[in-house]
Amino acid sequence: MLHVAVVGSGPSGCYTAQSLVQLDHEVHVDVLDRLPCPYGLVRYGVAPDHEKIKSLQGALCTVLEHERVRFLGGVTVGPGGVAAARLRELYHAVVYCVGAAADRRLGIPGEDLPGSWSATEFVSWYSAHPDAVDGGFLRGARAAVVIGMGNVALDVARMLVRGVAELSGTDMPQAALDTLAAGRVADVHLVGRRGPSQARFTTKEVRELGALPDTAVLVDPAEAALDPAFRDPSGLPGPLRRNVEVLRAWAGRPPHDAPRRIHPRFFLRPVELTADGAGHVSAVRFERTAPDGHGGVTGTGRYEEIEAQLVLRSVGYRGVALEGLPFDAASGTVPHRAGRVLRAGAAAPGEYVAGWIKRGPTGVIGTNRPCAKETVTSLLADATALAERDVPADPLEGLRAEGVDPVEWAGWRAIERAEAELGASLGRHVAKLPDWDALRAAARRAAT
Numbered sequence: 001m002l003h004v005a006v007v008g009s010g011p012s013g014c015y016t017a018q019s020l021v022q023l024d025h026e027v028h029v030d031v032l033d034r035l036p037c038p039y040g041l042v043r044y045g046v047a048p049d050h051e052k053i054k055s056l057q058g059a060l061c062t063v064l065e066h067e068r069v070r071f072l073g074g075v076t077v078g079p080g081g082v083a084a085a086r087l088r089e090l091y092h093a094v095v096y097c098v099g100a101a102a103d104r105r106l107g108i109p110g111e112d113l114p115g116s117w118s119a120t121e122f123v124s125w126y127s128a129h130p131d132a133v134d135g136g137f138l139r140g141a142r143a144a145v146v147i148g149m150g151n152v153a154l155d156v157a158r159m160l161v162r163g164v165a166e167l168s169g170t171d172m173p174q175a176a177l178d179t180l181a182a183g184r185v186a187d188v189h190l191v192g193r194r195g196p197s198q199a200r201f202t203t204k205e206v207r208e209l210g211a212l213p214d215t216a217v218l219v220d221p222a223e224a225a226l227d228p229a230f231r232d233p234s235g236l237p238g239p240l241r242r243n244v245e246v247l248r249a250w251a252g253r254p255p256h257d258a259p260r261r262i263h264p265r266f267f268l269r270p271v272e273l274t275a276d277g278a279g280h281v282s283a284v285r286f287e288r289t290a291p292d293g294h295g296g297v298t299g300t301g302r303y304e305e306i307e308a309q310l311v312l313r314s315v316g317y318r319g320v321a322l323e324g325l326p327f328d329a330a331s332g333t334v335p336h337r338a339g340r341v342l343r344a345g346a347a348a349p350g351e352y353v354a355g356w357i358k359r360g361p362t363g364v365i366g367t368n369r370p371c372a373k374e375t376v377t378s379l380l381a382d383a384t385a386l387a388e389r390d391v392p393a394d395p396l397e398g399l400r401a402e403g404v405d406p407v408e409w410a411g412w413r414a415i416e417r418a419e420a421e422l423g424a425s426l427g428r429h430v431a432k433l434p435d436w437d438a439l440r441a442a443a444r445r446a447a448t
């Protein structure tokens with residue numbers, strides 16, 4: 001009988017555990033997470049107003065409640081927690097599903113000015129991630145620039161213009177709800193360095209912008225038409241063509257106004273963030289780009305500024321090296337072959353990866369399911385050799401000997417109850433607990 005540790009309880013960790021118990025009728029799986037709460041970015045990334053996607057937590061919950069799966073929250077693997085090498089001694093196999101939580105940087109002057117944030121920081125704050133800081137994101141901001149043209153850029157743009165009536169039904173923490181409700185951001189500029197046919201968002205998500213109450217989406221037809229495929233999208237693959245059709249419909253509308261406005265902007269490459277007299281970001285300077293004929297863009301030497309008191313950078317995620325595991329800094333992933341971790345080019349028996357740390361930060365939640373299955377297939381092909389290793393009967397004792405005191409499933413359930421109670425006390429359905437102390441206190445209630 002194999003005892004497997006899965007590190008990370010996001011989609012890839014849960015799908016790995018699910019595949020393991022489905023394909024091997026004896027295996028026992030411990031799903032470890034540094035947070036006391038499961039589900040990774042489904043809880044701490046997916047936008048709160050995307051309730052249907054959030055409800056995937058129900059399916060992941062069923063996995064973690066399986067009789068041969070055990071959730072162990074509050075267990076960090078790496079510095080300050082359990083070393084990867086020690087974990088390896090406690091289990092027959094370890095599958096790393098730790099995601100890719102760091103944000104990519106623009107690498108331009110002014111990027112770190114007050115008022116300039118990564119989308120990750122903003123998302124973590126409104127999602128109540130316990131490591132998030134309340135940066136006073138909206139303080140005095142009337143205009144925001146969101147740099148990037150992916151779904152996360154759309155998420156943050158949407159959150160900036162949504163009103164309290166739409167947000168109070170979500171599980172957003174109360175402080176973020178109050179701040180967003182009181183926000184005065186009227187203009188959100190969503191800026192990409194390439195054209196409409198190269199935007200990375202999906203049609204469903206971009207179309208949603210057009211349905212936001214009291215919000216106009218304003219597309220400049222002349223700017224969008226710098227992209228030849230905007231004028232004639234018929235040759236584009238279906239998903240890209242549909243994106244362009246949505247943008248063309250907005251571009252063709254007669255000018256209209258609304259209390260809040262979203263401005264998708266194209267062919268603008270950020271070159272510098274500039275500050276006001278107090279040192280706070282006040283504008284983003286862009287270079288106008290043009291298609292280079294090979295799917296990329298080239299600078300034109302013409303510049304323009306967009307005024308903004310809030311800048312959110314959403315130009316992608318990247319994985320972080322985990323002490324004790326090989327890492328390819330260029331791709332931000334752990335080198336692997338069909339999920340088996342490669343050390344000096346050779347498969348390291350007993351160590352596996354799945355999800356974003358395996359393939360990079362791409363795809364939707366469902367993409368992690370076949371990814372996890374591939375890894376589990378490799379692991380189970382190695383099972384005979386893995387089972388020969390001597391490991392403790394219950395690795396939990398070994399973990400405790402390392403000084404960790406895991407939050408088990410009952411603790412997580414107690415957190416959920418506390419969030420429902422807090423929500424009820426605020427006249428809401430659920431309000432997330434936003435800090436470590438509150439989460440730990442709620443989890444302790446399960447123990448007493």
Ligand SMILES: Cc1cc2nc3c(=O)[nH]c(=O)nc-3n(C[C@H](O)[C@H](O)[C@H](O)COP(=O)(O)OP(=O)(O)OC[C@H]3O[C@@H](n4cnc5c(N)ncnc54)[C@H](O)[C@@H]3O)c2cc1C
Nearest residue numbers: 008010011012033034040041045077098099355356364365
């Ligand atoms: C802002 C945002 C919004 C998104 N919205 C959508 C959406 O609407 N629809 C959609 O289909 N996809 C969406 N995605 C993509 C989706 O969230 C990812 O495909 C998915 O979460 C990747 O799963 P994962 O398990 O690899 O990583 P994650 O979900 O990031 O899970 C990793 C887990 O590992 C834990 N962990 C990390 N390091 C350690 C450690 N050292 N020790 C212990 N535990 C550790 C983390 O706490 C976390 O729980 C979104 C992504 C982002 C960033």
